[in-house]
Amino acid sequence: MKLARVLAFATIVALGASGCAAPVERWIVNTRIHQGDTALARGSLHEAATAYRLALRISPNDPRARAGFSNAAASIADADFRTGNYDDALATINAAQKYDPASVRLLALRSQIDDARLKRAIVVSNYPTYRAAAAEIQASYNALQAQNRLIVHSLHRFAYTYDTQDLTRAIEDSYELQREIARDTNRLIVYRQLVESGVPATEKAAATAVSGSLLPLP
Numbered sequence: 001m002k003l004a005r006v007l008a009f010a011t012i013v014a015l016g017a018s019g020c021a022a023p024v025e026r027w028i029v030n031t032r033i034h035q036g037d038t039a040l041a042r043g044s045l046h047e048a049a050t051a052y053r054l055a056l057r058i059s060p061n062d063p064r065a066r067a068g069f070s071n072a073a074a075s076i077a078d079a080d081f082r083t084g085n086y087d088d089a090l091a092t093i094n095a096a097q098k099y100d101p102a103s104v105r106l107l108a109l110r111s112q113i114d115d116a117r118l119k120r121a122i123v124v125s126n127y128p129t130y131r132a133a134a135a136e137i138q139a140s141y142n143a144l145q146a147q148n149r150l151i152v153h154s155l156h157r158f159a160y161t162y163d164t165q166d167l168t169r170a171i172e173d174s175y176e177l178q179r180e181i182a183r184d185t186n187r188l189i190v191y192r193q194l195v196e197s198g199v200p201a202t203e204k205a206a207a208t209a210v211s212g213s214l215l216p217l218p
Contacts, residue, residue: 029059036068045079048072056099070100077109086113123195133191140184147177 036051052069055062073096080089093110100106124131154170157163193199 025058029055029062029065032058033062033064033068036065036072040068040072045072045076049076060099066099070096070103070106074103074105074109077106081109081113081116086117089113127198130195133194137184137187137191140180140187144177144180144184147173147180151177 032051032055036048036055039045039048039051049069049072052065052072055065056069059065073092077089077092077096080086080092089109090113093106093113097103097106151170151173154166154173158166158170
Protein backbone atom coordinates (compact mmCIF):
# COMPACT_ATOMS: atom_id res chain seq x y z
CA MET A 1 0.00 0.00 0.00
CA LYS A 2 2.81 2.42 0.93
CA LEU A 3 4.66 1.54 -2.27
CA ALA A 4 1.53 2.29 -4.32
CA ARG A 5 1.18 5.70 -2.67
CA VAL A 6 4.80 6.51 -3.32
CA LEU A 7 4.48 5.51 -6.96
CA ALA A 8 1.29 7.55 -7.35
CA PHE A 9 2.98 10.57 -5.81
CA ALA A 10 6.01 10.11 -8.02
CA THR A 11 3.77 9.91 -11.07
CA ILE A 12 2.03 13.16 -10.18
CA VAL A 13 5.38 14.88 -9.58
CA ALA A 14 6.64 13.60 -12.91
CA LEU A 15 3.54 14.76 -14.71
CA GLY A 16 3.84 18.14 -13.06
CA ALA A 17 7.46 18.42 -14.15
CA SER A 18 6.47 17.57 -17.71
CA GLY A 19 3.69 20.16 -17.84
CA CYS A 20 0.80 17.74 -17.39
CA ALA A 21 -0.24 18.93 -13.91
CA ALA A 22 -3.31 20.76 -15.18
CA PRO A 23 -4.94 17.66 -16.76
CA VAL A 24 -4.23 15.69 -13.57
CA GLU A 25 -5.82 18.39 -11.41
CA ARG A 26 -8.85 18.49 -13.70
CA TRP A 27 -9.19 14.70 -13.46
CA ILE A 28 -9.07 14.89 -9.65
CA VAL A 29 -11.66 17.70 -9.57
CA ASN A 30 -13.98 15.80 -11.93
CA THR A 31 -13.58 12.65 -9.84
CA ARG A 32 -14.43 14.48 -6.61
CA ILE A 33 -17.44 16.16 -8.21
CA HIS A 34 -18.67 12.80 -9.48
CA GLN A 35 -18.26 11.36 -5.98
CA GLY A 36 -20.22 14.29 -4.58
CA ASP A 37 -23.00 13.91 -7.13
CA THR A 38 -23.26 10.18 -6.41
CA ALA A 39 -23.33 10.68 -2.63
CA LEU A 40 -25.90 13.44 -2.95
CA ALA A 41 -28.14 11.26 -5.10
CA ARG A 42 -28.24 8.56 -2.44
CA GLY A 43 -28.81 11.06 0.37
CA SER A 44 -25.34 10.94 1.94
CA LEU A 45 -25.19 14.68 2.51
CA HIS A 46 -22.03 14.92 4.61
CA GLU A 47 -20.13 12.61 2.28
CA ALA A 48 -21.24 14.72 -0.67
CA ALA A 49 -20.21 17.96 1.03
CA THR A 50 -16.77 16.51 1.79
CA ALA A 51 -16.27 15.45 -1.82
CA TYR A 52 -17.24 18.88 -3.15
CA ARG A 53 -14.96 20.55 -0.59
CA LEU A 54 -12.01 18.48 -1.81
CA ALA A 55 -12.77 19.54 -5.36
CA LEU A 56 -12.94 23.18 -4.29
CA ARG A 57 -9.55 22.95 -2.60
CA ILE A 58 -8.03 22.28 -6.00
CA SER A 59 -10.36 24.43 -8.09
CA PRO A 60 -12.14 27.03 -5.90
CA ASN A 61 -13.93 28.58 -8.87
CA ASP A 62 -15.33 25.39 -10.41
CA PRO A 63 -19.06 26.13 -10.90
CA ARG A 64 -20.15 22.50 -10.53
CA ALA A 65 -18.24 22.04 -7.26
CA ARG A 66 -19.63 25.34 -5.96
CA ALA A 67 -23.21 24.45 -6.86
CA GLY A 68 -22.87 20.92 -5.50
CA PHE A 69 -21.41 22.08 -2.19
CA SER A 70 -24.08 24.75 -1.85
CA ASN A 71 -26.84 22.20 -2.46
CA ALA A 72 -25.43 19.64 -0.01
CA ALA A 73 -24.71 22.27 2.63
CA ALA A 74 -28.22 23.70 2.35
CA SER A 75 -29.72 20.26 2.97
CA ILE A 76 -27.44 19.70 5.96
CA ALA A 77 -28.27 23.11 7.40
CA ASP A 78 -32.00 22.51 6.90
CA ALA A 79 -31.76 19.19 8.77
CA ASP A 80 -29.86 20.84 11.64
CA PHE A 81 -32.39 23.66 11.77
CA ARG A 82 -35.32 21.26 12.00
CA THR A 83 -33.71 19.50 14.96
CA GLY A 84 -32.98 22.77 16.74
CA ASN A 85 -29.21 22.85 16.07
CA TYR A 86 -29.21 26.51 15.07
CA ASP A 87 -25.47 27.10 15.61
CA ASP A 88 -24.46 24.12 13.45
CA ALA A 89 -26.93 25.18 10.77
CA LEU A 90 -25.54 28.72 10.67
CA ALA A 91 -21.96 27.47 10.53
CA THR A 92 -22.83 25.31 7.53
CA ILE A 93 -24.63 28.19 5.82
CA ASN A 94 -21.66 30.51 6.38
CA ALA A 95 -19.33 27.97 4.78
CA ALA A 96 -21.63 27.49 1.78
CA GLN A 97 -22.22 31.20 1.19
CA LYS A 98 -18.51 31.70 0.62
CA TYR A 99 -19.02 29.83 -2.65
CA ASP A 100 -22.65 30.70 -3.36
CA PRO A 101 -23.51 34.03 -1.69
CA ALA A 102 -26.57 34.62 -3.88
CA SER A 103 -28.23 31.26 -3.17
CA VAL A 104 -31.92 31.88 -2.54
CA ARG A 105 -32.19 28.67 -0.54
CA LEU A 106 -29.30 29.56 1.77
CA LEU A 107 -30.61 33.09 2.28
CA ALA A 108 -34.10 31.77 3.09
CA LEU A 109 -32.67 29.28 5.60
CA ARG A 110 -30.63 31.99 7.29
CA SER A 111 -33.75 34.16 7.57
CA GLN A 112 -35.73 31.27 9.10
CA ILE A 113 -33.01 30.57 11.64
CA ASP A 114 -32.66 34.24 12.58
CA ASP A 115 -36.43 34.48 13.12
CA ALA A 116 -36.49 31.31 15.22
CA ARG A 117 -33.57 32.45 17.39
CA LEU A 118 -35.18 35.85 17.93
CA LYS A 119 -38.50 34.27 18.87
CA ARG A 120 -36.78 31.91 21.30
CA ALA A 121 -34.76 34.74 22.85
CA ILE A 122 -37.85 36.90 23.41
CA VAL A 123 -39.90 34.07 24.92
CA VAL A 124 -37.11 32.92 27.24
CA SER A 125 -36.30 36.46 28.37
CA ASN A 126 -39.95 37.14 29.25
CA TYR A 127 -40.74 33.70 30.66
CA PRO A 128 -37.50 32.09 31.89
CA THR A 129 -39.46 29.24 33.50
CA TYR A 130 -40.41 27.95 30.04
CA ARG A 131 -36.90 26.59 29.46
CA ALA A 132 -36.91 24.69 32.76
CA ALA A 133 -40.42 23.35 32.15
CA ALA A 134 -39.45 22.12 28.68
CA ALA A 135 -36.35 20.42 30.07
CA GLU A 136 -38.43 18.65 32.74
CA ILE A 137 -40.91 17.37 30.16
CA GLN A 138 -38.11 16.15 27.94
CA ALA A 139 -36.50 14.36 30.90
CA SER A 140 -39.84 12.67 31.64
CA TYR A 141 -40.08 11.35 28.09
CA ASN A 142 -36.48 10.15 28.23
CA ALA A 143 -37.37 8.25 31.40
CA LEU A 144 -40.04 6.38 29.44
CA GLN A 145 -37.28 4.67 27.50
CA ALA A 146 -35.94 3.16 30.71
CA GLN A 147 -39.39 1.84 31.60
CA ASN A 148 -39.78 0.36 28.16
CA ARG A 149 -36.42 -1.40 28.54
CA LEU A 150 -37.69 -3.02 31.76
CA ILE A 151 -40.62 -4.49 29.84
CA VAL A 152 -38.38 -5.78 27.07
CA HIS A 153 -36.01 -7.26 29.67
CA SER A 154 -38.87 -9.19 31.30
CA LEU A 155 -39.95 -10.52 27.92
CA HIS A 156 -36.40 -11.64 27.15
CA ARG A 157 -36.26 -13.44 30.50
CA PHE A 158 -39.55 -15.19 29.75
CA ALA A 159 -38.15 -16.39 26.42
CA TYR A 160 -35.56 -18.36 28.40
CA THR A 161 -37.41 -19.26 31.61
CA TYR A 162 -41.06 -19.46 30.53
CA ASP A 163 -41.79 -18.21 34.04
CA THR A 164 -45.11 -16.35 34.01
CA GLN A 165 -43.80 -14.09 36.78
CA ASP A 166 -41.72 -12.43 34.09
CA LEU A 167 -44.88 -11.80 32.08
CA THR A 168 -46.58 -10.43 35.19
CA ARG A 169 -43.75 -7.96 35.70
CA ALA A 170 -43.94 -6.97 32.04
CA ILE A 171 -47.69 -6.35 32.34
CA GLU A 172 -47.29 -4.29 35.51
CA ASP A 173 -44.50 -2.22 34.00
CA SER A 174 -46.60 -1.78 30.86
CA TYR A 175 -49.52 -0.39 32.88
CA GLU A 176 -47.14 1.98 34.66
CA LEU A 177 -45.70 3.04 31.31
CA GLN A 178 -49.20 3.83 30.02
CA ARG A 179 -49.92 5.93 33.12
CA GLU A 180 -46.65 7.84 32.71
CA ILE A 181 -47.36 8.45 29.03
CA ALA A 182 -50.80 9.81 29.89
CA ARG A 183 -49.35 12.11 32.57
CA ASP A 184 -46.61 13.36 30.26
CA THR A 185 -49.09 13.94 27.44
CA ASN A 186 -51.29 16.04 29.74
CA ARG A 187 -48.26 18.03 30.89
CA LEU A 188 -47.30 18.59 27.27
CA ILE A 189 -50.79 19.84 26.39
CA VAL A 190 -50.85 22.25 29.33
CA TYR A 191 -47.36 23.48 28.49
CA ARG A 192 -48.38 24.20 24.89
CA GLN A 193 -51.42 26.13 26.14
CA LEU A 194 -49.22 28.21 28.46
CA VAL A 195 -46.75 29.05 25.72
CA GLU A 196 -49.50 29.93 23.22
CA SER A 197 -51.25 32.19 25.73
CA GLY A 198 -48.06 33.76 27.07
CA VAL A 199 -48.69 32.68 30.66
CA PRO A 200 -45.69 31.90 32.92
CA ALA A 201 -45.07 28.20 33.38
CA THR A 202 -45.31 28.14 37.19
CA GLU A 203 -48.78 27.49 38.63
CA LYS A 204 -48.54 30.37 41.12
CA ALA A 205 -47.57 32.84 38.45
CA ALA A 206 -50.13 31.45 36.03
CA ALA A 207 -52.91 32.05 38.53
CA THR A 208 -52.10 35.77 38.84
CA ALA A 209 -50.78 36.59 35.38
CA VAL A 210 -52.85 38.15 32.65
CA SER A 211 -52.78 36.23 29.38
CA GLY A 212 -50.88 38.11 26.72
CA SER A 213 -49.18 37.67 23.42
CA LEU A 214 -46.82 34.80 22.81
CA LEU A 215 -44.13 37.37 22.18
CA PRO A 216 -44.74 40.33 24.53
CA LEU A 217 -42.12 43.02 24.15
CA PRO A 218 -39.75 43.56 27.11
